[in-house]
Structures are given as C-alpha cells and as structure tokens.
Amino acid sequence: xxxxxxxxxxxxxxxxxxxxxxxxxxxxxxxxxxxxxxxxxxxxxxxxxxxxxxxxxxxxxxxxxxxxxxxxxxxxxxxxxxxxxxxxxxxxxxxxxxxxxxxxxxxxxxxxxxxxxxxxxxxxxxxxxxxxxxxxxxxxxxxxxxxxxxxxxxxxxxxxxxxxxxxxxxxxxxxxxxxxxxxxxxxxxxx
Amino acid sequence: xxxxxxxxxxxxxxxxxxxxxxxxxxxxxxxxxxxxxxxxxxxxxxxxxxxxxxxxxxxxxxxxxxxxxxxxxxxxxxxxxxxxxxxxxxxxxxxxxxxxxxxxxxxxxxxxxxxxxxxxxxxxxxxxxxxxxxxxxxxxxxxxxxxxxxxxxxxx
Numbered sequence: 562x563x564x565x566x567x568x569x570x571x572x573x574x575x576x577x578x579x580x581x582x583x584x585x586x587x588x589x590x591x592x593x594x595x596x597x598x599x600x601x602x603x604x605x606x607x608x609x610x611x612x613x614x615x616x617x618x619x620x621x622x623x624x625x626x627x628x629x630x631x632x633x634x635x636x637x638x639x640x641x642x643x644x645x646x647x648x649x650x651x652x653x654x655x656x657x658x659x660x661x662x663x664x665x666x667x668x669x670x671x672x673x674x675x676x677x678x679x680x681x682x683x684x685x686x687x688x689x690x691x692x693x694x695x696x697x698x699x700x701x702x703x704x705x706x707x708x709x710x711x712x713x714x715x716x717x718x719x720x721x722x723x724x725x726x727x728x729x730x731x732x733x734x735x736x737x738x739x740x741x742x743x744x745x746x747x748x749x750x751x752x
Numbered sequence: 753x754x755x756x757x758x759x760x761x762x763x764x765x766x767x768x769x770x771x772x773x774x775x776x777x778x779x780x781x782x783x784x785x786x787x788x789x790x791x792x793x794x795x796x797x798x799x800x801x802x803x804x805x806x807x808x809x810x811x812x813x814x815x816x817x818x819x820x821x822x823x824x825x826x827x828x829x830x831x832x833x834x835x836x837x838x839x840x841x842x843x844x845x846x847x848x849x850x851x852x853x854x855x856x857x858x859x860x861x862x863x864x865x866x867x868x869x870x871x872x873x874x875x876x877x878x879x880x881x882x883x884x885x886x887x888x889x890x891x892x893x894x895x896x897x898x899x900x901x902x903x904x905x906x907x908x
Contacts, residue, residue, distance in 0.1 A: 626833055742837075743839050744839055746841075752841075
C-alpha cells in the first residue's frame with residue numbers, strides 16, 4: 562500500500578513527456594466537465610420537483626399565493642426564497658441541507674399528519690434564518706432602495722417607511738406565511 | 753255536458769297543434785325565457801351566459817361609513833391571501849386589542865368577546881372568530897337591483 566502511494570507520488574511529481582498543448586486541453590475540458598457538472602447538480606437540487614420529493618404538501622400550498630400566480634406571471638419557486646443566491650451562502654446552506662437528508666431517510670415528515678405536527682418547528686427555523694440574514698432572499702427581488710412608496714397602499718407605506726427603513730424590522734417580521742399555510746401562531750410576535 | 757267536454761277537448765287540440773306564439777314563425781322553439789330578462793340577463797336557460805369580469809377590490813381606502821346602526825363595518829382594504837383558520841387569524845394581527853394600537857387599526861368591538869350565553873370571554877369568542885363572515889371587502893360595483901334605502905339621520 563505504501564509502495565503504491567509512493568509510486569503515485571513519483572508520477573505526480575515528475576514532469577510529463579506529453580505536449581504542453583495536450584495538457585492544457587486536457588485541463589480545460591476536465592475543468593468544463595467538472596465545473597459544469599457541479600453546477601448542474603446544484604441547479605438540479607434547486608428545482609421545484611426536487612423539493613417536492615420530500616415537501617410535497619408544502620409545494621401544493623404555494624399555488625394559492627401571489628408568489629405562484631399573479632398578474633405579470635413572475636414566479637418565485639422554493640429555492641428563490643429558501644436557498645441564498647450568492648455563491649458562498651448558497652454552498653453553506655447546501656452543506657447544512659445535507660443534514661436534512663437524514664430526516665428524509667427517517668421519514669420525519671413523510672405523511673401529512675407528521676408534517677402538520679412539525680410545521681411550527683420548520684416554520685420557526687426558517688423565520689429565524691431569514692431574520693438573521695436580514696431577509697436576504699426577499700431582497701433579491703424586493704429591494705428597499707427601489708420601492709416606490711407612491712405606488713404602495715397607505716398601510717404598506719406606513720410600515721415600510723418607518724420600521725423597515727430604519728432597519729428595526731426586516732421583511733419576515735411581518736410577512737410570514739406569504740407562500741405557505743401558517744403554523745399555530747400563538748405566542749409569535751405580532752400575532 | 754257532453755257537448756261542453758267535446759268543445760274543450762277540441763279547443764285543446766287546436767291550441768296544441770297551432771304553432772306556438774313565441775316561435776317567431778318558424779317551426780323551431782327559439783325561446784324559453786318568454787322574453788323576460790332576469791338577473792342572468794336575457795339568456796336561454798340552456799345556454800351558459802358569459803360571466804362578468806371579476807371586480808377589483810381597492811387596495812386601501814378611507815373607512816366606509818355605516819348605513820344602519822348595527823351594520824358590521826366594511827373592510828376598506830384587500831384581504832387577498834389573509835389566513836383565518838385554526839392556526840392563525842391575519843385580521844386580528846392588526847385589529848385585536850393587543851395589536852390595534854401599534855398598527856393604527858380599528859379595534860374589534862368588545863361585543864366580539866361575548867359567548868352565546870352572554871358571558872364575556874378573555875379573548876375573541878369562537879362564534880365571532882371568522883371576521884369575513886360579517887365584515888366584507890368592497891369593490892366599485894353597480895348594484896344588481898335598485899335600492900332607495902336611506903341611512904337614518906344620526907348616521908349621516
């Protein structure tokens with residue numbers, strides 16, 4: 562075993578007799594295949610079908626909400642809100658999510674009843690995450706700097722121009738359950 | 753008596769065989785509404801009439817005056833997507849006694865704490881929990897039928 566490793570190390574260390582161009586082409590194509598494949602894998606785990614694999618009932622719920630059907634036909638899917646868009650945060654979340662595969666294997670939310678029982682926990686975890694990152698995923702589309710208060714309703718302006726503008730509150734503090742059924746809201750701030 | 757019966761039957765046969773008055777001269781039966789326009793419009797019973805376009809509820813407007821003393825106040829804003837169920841009551845997140853002050857919303861009336869037997873509960877009575885049963889949003893729609901109702905002077 563040690564000998565094998567030593568020989569491998571020797572091969573890796575010693576200069577190759579292959580042409581520089583060949584090595585470069587090999588490197589480039591290898592890079593494209595691996596990076597492309599990695600990205601494709603990431604994209605595949607961001608699709609609605611992939612989410613629905615475990616969270617089927619919750620994917621159904623969004624269909625009644627404005628993030629699924631609206632006048633202009635813009636749609637947010639699960640990953641738009643639940644997976645950060647910038648690269649580093651996305652990788653961090655993806656690694657955390659690998660832990661959730663255990664829950665899948667154990668069938669933690671495999672039936673509607675189990676899911677309803679756990680809804681409060683799951684929702685609270687997501688609210689907490691969004692509170693911590695200042696509702697980063699909301700702001701990927703709904704940017705405060707570009708909000709036109711003259712187009713908003715009086716009730717919206719009142720909240721947005723005060724608590725949101727000062728940074729005292731973040732989107733998710735008020736906008737809970739905008740794409741899902743709510744869990745039992747007893748004891749939640751503002752309810 | 754026999755003559756009278758014969759006359760009635762004869763008249764009946766004549767009436768049945770004669771072309772119907774509403775047939776417009778042709779053999780086919782063209783109308784079964786009798787030319788009467790209902791709330792559905794002047795549409796054959798067998799036809800599916802064109803539905804009205806959906807009315808839009810204004811996003812936000814000033815509180816709407818009541819028309820009679822015990823009228824449940826109308827909702828002057830949209831309620832699309834508001835969840836009112838076992839788990840949550842979106843209306844009460846602004847209109848409850850606890851939140852109304854902060855949100856600048858109208859408080860619900862204390863009568864909503866009363867149970868059926870007249871006892872006052874510590875929170876909204878279950879029978880008053882489903883706000884939209886009585887308080888409804890308003891769209892700018894033409895009344896279906898005429899109405900000459902006038903509010904009493906004290907509400908004007």
